[in-house]
Amino acid sequence: IxxxxxxxxxxxxxxxxxxxxxxxxxxxxxxxxxxxxxxxxxxxxxxxxxxxxxxxxxxxxxxxxxxxxxxxxxxxxxxxxxxxxxxxxxxxxxxxxxxxxxxxxxxxxxxxxxxxxxxxxxxxIKEEISPLQVQIQKFVKAMAIVGILIFLIVC
The missing domain is CATH 2.70.150.10 (Calcium-transporting ATPase, cytoplasmic transduction domain A)
Structure with a gap:
């Protein structure tokens, strides 16, 4: 985006x-x-x-x-x-x-x-992060953490 x-x-x-x-x-x-x-x-x-x-x-x-x-x-x-x-x-x-x-x-x-x-x-014009971008960033971080945790549990 x-x-x-x-x-x-x-x-x-x-x-x-x-x-x-x-x-x-x-x-x-x-x-x-x-x-x-x-x-x-x-x-x-x-x-x-x-x-x-x-x-x-x-x-x-x-x-x-x-x-x-x-x-x-x-x-x-x-x-x-x-x-x-x-x-x-x-x-x-x-x-x-x-x-x-x-x-x-x-x-x-x-x-x-x-x-x-x-x-x-x-x-x-200064770039501002839109609310959608903030939500997407939070979602991606959460998915990365979940993915790492699942990887550690499986290994």
């Missing part, structure tokens, strides 16, 4: 780590270029388009028919339309662009993003 729980926690962390794509499209010095995601810094202008995973938290500066799936954060399965004029003009790392295109200014990266904070909180 503890093996199962450990394995499940590891898989959850691996899934969160997979949410970062290796390359991101940015505008630097007026030029569009592809850079490794780990090189994104706060203040960069990033471009996201349909089918791309957003790799940093940011504020939308320009968008065209832009919608994003935030189910990895909210659990809501419907996509959300966003633009720079809407009240919710923020995009979050780990979410997926469903349609359109957006240019956003990076405000948070790495562990400071919403998905990064979720990953950190998962790492900090």
């Amino acid at each position: 503890s093996f199962y729980q450990d394995n499940r926690s590891k898989k959850a962390l691996e899934e969160l780590e997979k949410l970062n794509e290796p390359l991101s499209t940015v505008i630097r010095n007026g030029k569009v270029s592809e850079i490794p995601t780990h090189e994104i810094v706060v203040g960069d202008l990033c471009i996201t388009e349909e089918g791309r995973i957003i790799n940093a938290d940011g504020r939308i500066l320009h968008s065209n028919d832009f919608s994003v799936n935030e189910s990895s954060l909210t659990g809501e399965s419907f996509s959300v339309f966003k633009d720079n004029k809407s009240e919710d003009n923020l995009v979050y790392g780990g979410t997926v662009t469903v349609s359109g295109l957006a240019v956003f200014e990076v405000t948070k990266i790495g562990k400071e993003t919403r998905v990064g904070k979720i990953g950190e909180s998962i790492k900090n």
